Amino acid sequence: MPFSQDHKRAFEGDRGENTGGMGGIAPLFLSDSMEKEIKEILQKTVYALKDQGAEYKGVLYAGLMITKNGPKVLEYNCRFGDPETQVLLRLLNSDLYQICLACCNGNLNEIQIEWSNKCASGFVIASNGYPNSFTKGAKISGIPVDSDEVVTFFAGVKKSADGTLQNSGGRVLCVTAIGKSFYDAKTKALEVVEKINFSEKFYRRDIGRFVMSKKNSMSYESAGVNISEGNALVDSIKSACKDTLIPGTEQIGGFGALIDLKKAGFTDPLLVLGMDGVGTKLEIASEVGNFSSLGYDLVGMCVNDVLCHGAAPIAFLDYYVTGKLKKEEAAEVICGIAKACKEVGAALVGGETAEMPGVYSPKQWDLAGCCIAAKEREWPTLPEFDNIRIDDVIIGIASNGLHSNGFSLVRKIFKESGITFDKPTPWNANITFGDELLRPTKLYVKPLLQLVTSNQIKALSHITGGGLLENVPRILPQTLSAEIDCKKLHILEVFKWLQKAGDIEAKEMFRTFNCGIGMVAVLDPSKASFVLAEIEKAGIHAYEIGKICKKSESGKSIKLQNIEDVFDFGDTGIVVQKRANVAVFISGTGSNMINLINQASNPSSHCTIRLVICNKPEAKGLERARERGIEAICIPHGDDRHVFENKIYQELIKRDIDFICLAGFMRILTGEFTQKWVNRIINIHPSLLPSFKGKDAVKLALEAGVKVTGCTAHFVSEEVDAGKIIAQEVVAVEDNDDEKTLHTKIQEKEHSMFPKVMEIVAKSIVFSI
Structure with a gap:
């Protein structure tokens, strides 16, 4: 709650006896250090109640005296009825009933409490003699109907036999008003106070004088x-x-x-x-x-x-x-x-x-x-309207998330769904919704400026508010239009979630959000390969999403093809398929990688294969991954393991990878790298660990004369083949088995086990709303 200030003395100028309060103002501004000290006091109180097992559901507020030596606690109060609390209620925009209900249900932390930005003042009208013996039974008149700005709280009031209102207590009424300033609120409240009549009433006119006095106004800080x-x-x-x-x-x-x-x-x-x-x-x-x-x-x-x-x-x-x-x-x-x-x-x-x-x-x-x-x-001065031609290529350059647009709608979705920003996302349990929404806007200057100045790009469109639908037409000549195939778009998980959670139509999604495309470029088809490669070198994903066409008779400047295939409209609830981002490391053909990709393509999977990394540029697995729509990059291992692993680490972080699957990756990772991914790197070893560690496991099993061997899925640790075991499969060793036949039988088990293990790890990571 905001701070409020009451006025205890009975008469103006803080004269007279102490009372229960003659009025109050809110919000009260204190220094950061004072606020911090008060917060620490209140936290200690709450923690002490918890330690003592004193369960309390309600409101608790402290009466404090602010001194030159810091705040001093006078009392704690749970009766939310004094003038200093009445002005707070005037600033409360949220439903008080819902707040009380949340207190009772123990989920107060899950609701958002909103406060007005205005100022509130409250003026108590008291009976003559208060705070000592006071007069009673005087007829009260002139109480106006409450308005949005002025509300009168009743205290010492009773209804007589003839239906008239009479004073029956020391503090009779409290007239509260809200305004754009304390002076504004005071003026509105006193206007009503002066119209209310009963015999020998009195009140203070100087409520809030400390924030409105001439003396204090001479200080900029006050x-x-x-x-x-x-x-x-x-x-x-x-x-x-x-x-x-x-x-x-x-x-x-x-x-x-x-x-x-x-x-x-x-x-x-x-x-x-x-x-x-x-x-x-x-x-x-x-x-x-x-x-x-x-x-x-x-x-x-x-x-x-x-x-x-x-x-x-x-x-x-x-x-x-x-x-x-x-x-x-x-x-x-x-x-x-x-x-x-x-x-x-x-x-x-x-x-x-x-x-x-x-x-x-x-x-x-x-x-x-x-x-x-x-x-x-x-x-070149972009856009080059006179140089844009039919069949020019449109490429999409990846965004980092929402960037800075669409947040009014985002906040509405979260408010109506009741989800808080500290909850983990369904697609990555390691990050919260707050983390996802606050991803920074990607900066495109370095990867694109040189391409612009060297005449590689004809037009650029920054996809901000208005999305693709509103921003792409801004860079096109009047006679041409853009044709974009939505099936080619790499829609980020956050946009899929927002569409379902908000039940948003696809067209509205593309009019509000960037949907994963932060910048659009138009270029000559002959330059597409070079431009895409240069952007990828800069560490930003880019790909072809459409082409320039002659404007149709409809006159539309942009056509989104296959828009209905982008989002799943069958489920408009807020629960989204829960998926973890997976990177697969390979060194060869990627036969086991294919099994993982096939598993992740299953609608019920909890995995998304976001990236394939290979240390050998000639490996066939790179092309096999790309053919299946998976981003695949080559990072040669070179002579320096730390440089190699640092490059890998940067690529993983860029794509928010949750865990790694080693699928025929023929490099031993350093302890420095594995420590960054504890219980997040899975390997399949061709033996029943802890037996037969190392690269010659099949040969060692045959030499030992064992009757059974198999394969082990385990987490990778600094010590080779010593990480925590996740699962194992048994293979019988026949008398006629040699290294080749036994390895083939073990590999069959690996291919069936690895996708299952990937799902086990993914399920342990993802969060279900």
């Missing part, structure tokens, strides 16, 4: 603007901003920023400007408490836009505004902006950090950015 916090923020981000500087730009701190385009390497430049924000993705970041990716989102939204005009980002400015500045959160965001700027070669030359209490609530904030880019006059 008005809610913390200059010291702002200065501390600047100090914390200076080095990160300085690290982004490029030739021709100046360090942050001046009234403006000069950019010398000649020093930046340009001879005859044109400027291209782009400005954007992150939207309501901020709300999810605030709820999750993770702000690290938002800088990439802001920079990505701007630099990807200017890239579509064939320009290189040179400088960037940000605008960060909030109701209450929190240095740590702001620094996390701005340092993220700096990192993203450095990645695209742009200098973070300045910005504005604004603290605006009264306009924004303490938890409200927003973010915007502006990119200054430049292009040589001789560079």
